[in-house]
Amino acid sequence: MTQIRPTWLTALLPLLAVYQYGDREIVRAELFRMALSADAASKTADALHRIANMLDRDGHAIDMHREELRAIARAALSEFDRVPPRAPLVGVHEAVRRTRERAT
DSSP states (O other): OOOOOOOHHHHHHHHHHHHHHSOHHHHHHHHHHHHHHHHHHHHHHHHHHHHHTOBOTTSOBOOOOHHHHHHHHHHHHGGGGGSOOOOOHHHHHHHHHHHHHHHO
């Protein structure tokens, strides 16, 4: 099953609408989750960069053992364990719908 994560661009306008007219706690929680996700992605990218560009003192590529590579990858991926699951999309859509109903 493919998991689709909303990007900042696709999530920002609905979140701003909910923040302005609806439940601000939902928006705060989602923005916090997105920030944690961005931090984890950045740390994972740094680890991948480190793996891809490991050099010895003479500037030659280092041959690493599989277990060393796995340890670096596991440490980077463990950052995503800190990211809470996103709020169900249905809940956000309901909040937007209620917000629109109140505005009219």
